[in-house]
Amino acid sequence: MTNYLLRRSGQMVLTLFLIVTLAFFLVQAQPGDYAAFYSLNPDIPAEAREQIKASFGLDKPLWQQYLIHMKNTLTGNFGVSFGHYPRPVIEVLAERLPRTIVLFLSATAVSFYLGFFLGKAIAWRRGGVLEYAATISGATLFTAFTPAFALMMIWIFAFKLGWLPVGKFLDPLIWRGAEVTANHVFSYMLATAAAFVVFAFLTLLVARKSGRFATGRLPFLIIAAGAVAIPVAWAFTGIGYLALDILRHMILPIATLTLISFAGTMLLTRNSMLETMREDYVMAARAKGLPEKVVRDRHAARNALLPVITSLVYSLIFAIDGSVIIEGVFSWPGTGMTLLQAVRSEDLPLVMGAMVFIGLFSLLAHVIVDVLYVYLDPRIRYQ
């Protein structure tokens, strides 16, 4: 296991290195002068341009520029945003990141679960009406023109039915008196989610180690207790109503993202299930007289999950990609919107920074998936 994780981390460091290199050479390769982008922006004072040039080593030979770029990036110096001058790029991105993570991790989790659930259902009842319905609607939603579709969702649920807010991530009227910033709440939400995941993970791990109550309900009851404890704890923080407001604003984007992205996971799960369903241990499980649902969920689906989990990376990356559009339509100021605005306003340092951040984010996705994989597949865990 250690070997596996070491090798994967090595690959990731390499990937990060390549992303940074790619960013550098893309800027180099674009028509026009690399230096010009950094130095010709009329909003930047003339002397500041010189300074920027020097700090990026634009007067030096290419390979030295490259080394400087690499050093800058690795030390978190992405330069200064033109559009937010003189805020450092890293600060702008750090402000947007929690929002993107909260929204897109939840959306990916929901869509992954839905896709997996449907996938295993349609594989199990192959050829049923459900399969046709799910495949066609899944593929249609998957290829639906996202901006129009997202807008339609807003129109229906926020405007016509009036159930949910029209975009944004909070309601100013609720937040007016709040003493904390939204990012504060986002960070607490993230921390809570992380704590809960760790808690659930540890509970399951302990359960598995002790072997005793592995099949019992106790661990689930403990996790349920944890789940109940969270809102109760939040209620006492005094900012619970703010978190609730954010959650309310998250429903529609999450629903939209889920609808457009569940099909990928669903169809993959279906194929993976069809393959595992032919395995002898599934037949054995059935022969053992286990209830159909146990055979399906604990044996077929549990094994089918392994290749599907690998695709979670792509689901996450797909979500990041979707964020460029979804964030715009839902007025959700995350990294995707930042990237698009930076591109439109030619805020090149911010573009590069956002790209590296998004690259980092997808690396993070790889890490999460690797850890999950190790947890889920004993064959790797015990190697």
Next chain:
Amino acid sequence: MGEGTSLFEDAPEIDLSRGRLDLALVRLRMAWRTLRDGWAVFVESRIGVLSLAIIAIFALMAFSHPILMATVWTPDVYDPVTGYAFDRFEHPSPPDWRHPLGTDSLGRDILSQLLFSTKSEFILGITAALVTVGIATTVGAVAAYYGGLVDSLLMRLADLIIALPGISLLIVLSALFNLNLFYLALIIGVLGGFGGTAIILKSQALSIRVKPYIEAARAAGGGHFHVIFVHIIPNLLPLSLLYMMFTVTGAIFAEAVLSFLGLLDIRMSWGIMIHTANTGGYLLAGANYWWLIVPAGASITLLCSAFYLVGRALDEVVNPRLRRHDR
């Protein structure tokens, strides 16, 4: 998806000394047989057949545009970019017999735009797919055949590329370069070709490499290139075809999104049609101005999902483990 059926599983029976023509003939015959068998499996998927029919309809539409322009449509009125429907006073105007899908806010015929764009989308999709598959089969075959350092390098590169979010990357590229349809196809093709598709084709190529007929070909004195291009790559083709379908979907979708965001340098496409409707403020108008959004929007969805579903159906042909129980 690791192992699939091979087109020419029984190829080693061919005596290599019998000359290329015979070899080609035998290959052709076998390819035909495989195709026929594959088709039999394919038609079992109702969704696949339906999707193929949709693609065929779109192909017809693409071909019809130049014909219509040359015969019944005068460029003054029907040119997708510079035309203007003089017979109307208000634009966008609703459909009637002269403009079956109405006109856009600039007085241009929507049907003409739709048909014209269909052609571009096909060119885009197919170029991207060919580039992807061309690169991916070569990369996959070479990586599998040589192994070692070549393999590691190519596969690390692939790992890197699949870690990149495609649309975001294209947006960044559009900021740096002036992207037109051809460059877009090329970039999508290259990203796909060196990325995920290469990995999948490589694992397929690996299973082909260990087949006895490859040994036979090498023993018969086939050079590296000969083995790769004559024996390995043809056997990768069925799987490549499958991934071509997915690439087409991706390319058309990417074009639509980038055009919608106004980041591409092209005059007309489905994405531009929606973009025009959007900048005119008609995206919300829904039912009142459906012809501005529905034809292009539905075309994107239909053609993308058709290619996608054909790919899925092909998957069942190529990957026997997905087939129904059968003896």
Next chain:
Amino acid sequence: MTMTTADNQPLLKVVDLSLSYLTRQGPVPAVQSVSFELGRGQSLGLVGESGCGKTSVANCLMRLLPDNGRLTSGQVLLEGQDLLPMSEEEIRRFRWRRMAMVFQAAMNALDPVYRVGQQVVEAIEAHGIEETTAQARQRVARLFRMVGLDPQLMDRYPHEFSGGMRQRAVIAMALACDPAVIISDEPTTALDVIVQDRILRELKGVQRELSMGMIYITHDIGAVAEVTDRVGVMYAGRLVELGDTVDVLHAPMHPYTAALMSSFPSISGEKKALGTLPGEPPNLVNLPTGCPFHPRCAHATEECRREFPPQAQRGSQWAACWHPLNGAQESEQS
């Protein structure tokens, strides 16, 4: 054969069992009119070339059919209860509780993501054999010892087991609910000969000890001779000969049985030229008329080609053949 239940009913009675698979080429009869009986403590071997329908019979008995499998006729009476008309839920309760299975490829019969012990516990708990998980685990420990495995191993994962250990674990799993009948589908194919032999003997021992009925499916005549009391020979989905193992092996009535035996080394281990069976097993989609074996049979006559033969009886042994062999002649060969 003589061991029947108290009320004189055989433990397991299969009557006129037929199964077809629906395929693109049309329905394929995989099992046709198979009938046999099995008494308590008795073991029955089913032999035949691969693709002859042995495993399909086993699957019918467990009602574990692929979704294109259709039972066209027959009865499977276990302790007098017909399994075939049962609902899914009823059959589920019945499986493993009364009739368990040792799988063909023990390698793959264990789910790689769960601990081995847990997979046995799962079966025990599914049928409510033990009250608590702790008791279930004690039972698993007992079973492990019974099949010669260290109970400590129950918290290991399958990939940490050797092939032989896995096979034993699968046997332990089959025994988990004290079934009345155990079906062993080529349980030892993937193992090396020495391990094979040991496991066979242990299997036989356990079966005797627990006085279970056993159906033993194999293409290995040697194994049949070792573990079974009676043996049935299958060809093209039909049972073509059935009798006490000793009788069938010494004096086969069906030419196919004889040919099959001649293609295996002698039970006693003497080296001997392998007789070869000419031709290939028939394509089930397109069965020859009459006796399906006639294209490969040296004794085939016109009537063999025309009509499926009736049973020719000799004591407790019978064969479906127009021209059953004289046992004495054939026994010389063995």
Next chain:
Amino acid sequence: MTSVKLTILCASLLSMFVLLGCRPEVVREEVVREVEVVVTATPAPGASAQTGQPSAPTDRAPDPTPGQQPAVATPETSTAGDVTENVYQLGISEDLTTTNYWTYLGPDGTIWNSYVLGGSKPSLYSYSAQRYDWVPSLAEDFPTPLAEETVAGQNLWTTEVPLKQGVKWSDGNDVTAEDFVFTAHTVAELELSGNWPSIVDSEYFDHAEALDPYRLKIYFKQKPGLARWQFGMAFMPILSKTYWEPVVAEAKQAGDVIEQQKVLYAHVPESEPTAGGFGFTRWERGAYAEKERNSNYYFADSVVALYANGAYAESKTGAYEFTAYGEPGGDKTLEYTVGPYAGSAIYSIYSSQDATVLALKKGDIDFMLNPLGLSRGLQEQLEGEDGLAVIENASDGMRYLSFNFRKEPMGNKAFRQAVATLIDKEFLTSTVLQGVAIPMYTTVPEGNRAWYNPDVPLIGKGLSRGERISQAVQLLKDAGFTWETEPRISEDGRFVEQAGEGLKMPNGEPMPAMEILAPSPGYDPLRSTFAIWIERWLNEVGIPVRADLTGFNLIVDKVFTRQDFDMWILGWKLTAYPDYLEAFFHSRHSGLEGHNAGGYNNPEFDRLADRLLAETDLESARQQVFEMQAFLAEDLPYVVLFDTPLVEAYRSGQVDYPYTETWGGLQSASGMPALVHFK
């Protein structure tokens, strides 16, 4: 197991309701600031900007709205109680990038910053409502005329300005001449960038001096024209010396001037004193910004009146009375009382126009701020909607076609006139573009009433297709152009039966193939439509041009950065005071990166432009601008094409404005937060 999951779900949901119940009452303390006053002021209109994208023409809009609510005063009466309940909710499309006023007028001059931040700082003078008269704000009266004076051996030009007394910052300090001196000196000493140099131009501004707290004297190095003084420094936003002095002092400690600027720009103000109707209270990045009512706003309850005879009157009971531009009398064209009538203004960010419109329809916001206004489809949707009013105003932009004068035949006046003649602006704007654009013939938009010259030569206006072609052909022939085959027009004059071929220039060389750079339809369908039609019309007479529809950045790069092009189509967002005419067309600006990218070089025009720069009198400046417009409309360095009207919508069921007819629409007055009434 499923039941367990279900339990988890139910439990979570349940506890969420518990949580809902626990929501604390938001206790809002009445923020009573010791504030009195302030003037809403605006910085001077700086240089004009390239109009970029249709959805946000210039994000670096350097012109943060011409004159906001004119400020005037009478002590505040008892409106406070009920007014604070009102919340004016506005939608903006992009987030602020700063709350620091120095930064906002420096490197971060986005339109969105100006919507929210503008209007909180006093200025000496400002524009009047609707008419753009030049009126005092913090100043008590008009300044003394510029006078020459010798100070310490230097010949300087000076002027004195009397200030109103009693105007206070929200921290209780008086707004005095010292604040002006501090602001102007900070800009000069730190060499602040962005819009600041056009406000405080170091080539003109020498220093300023507070003669006493309410009397200011400004010294100029050379005689400043209108652009530098009246429409420059006089509009300078004045920042609080008390608050900023320590920050500036700290900034000056930093290394070179760049570092100093950085320190100043990076400062995030906290409870910075305001002098406007509202004080900035909260910025939730990415979500909304909130300004709260300044309850002691000096100009609250002042009354402003405009008269049909041109007179302007402003008064605040017990404080002051002011009149100018004639004797008040006769019909009033406008009269209103300054608020604010809202307790707070909230600017919510909706990043897509469609979402903003839905929020408006749903009632989440009262007005959407958008520099481009509503597109036609959205306008149509909102019209006739209950509780919504749709208004249309002239806008402050200009789209044009221009030439590279360094190349033939573009340098040929007859050629340019022929091109202008061939372009049927009316056909394109009214027929093809369905009235979403207004044809233009001169370089000052019609909405800019004070400066617009209606009597310029209207080349090609009202001609039929056939007339256009024959006139253009005649123009070219007279200038010595020749054809192998002349274009022939159909009898009904609607189509060209035979396109012109083999066009030769007067020097006998064949006409070179040329390119028109224009934004792609993805970027701006209007300009690309124009480009495509122009391509077609020019081709018809045999002028070989091709429209190259491409990215905005690429055009800017080719035209302004590298000057490698034939013709281009772009647009400008224009300021009220048209000194941009000098920047666009004076030959001194024709270098790389200069505004005169086409290299237009006409000594006659240069003289006119120079004279305008030096002009200090408003009325004669107006005459000169008229003259320049007429000159340009004939010499055609730009073929001015069109402008778009600005359509806006507000919740008329909820809010009401004293007036809605104004150049550039309500957005140009930042949605009038200090004037808006509630129903």
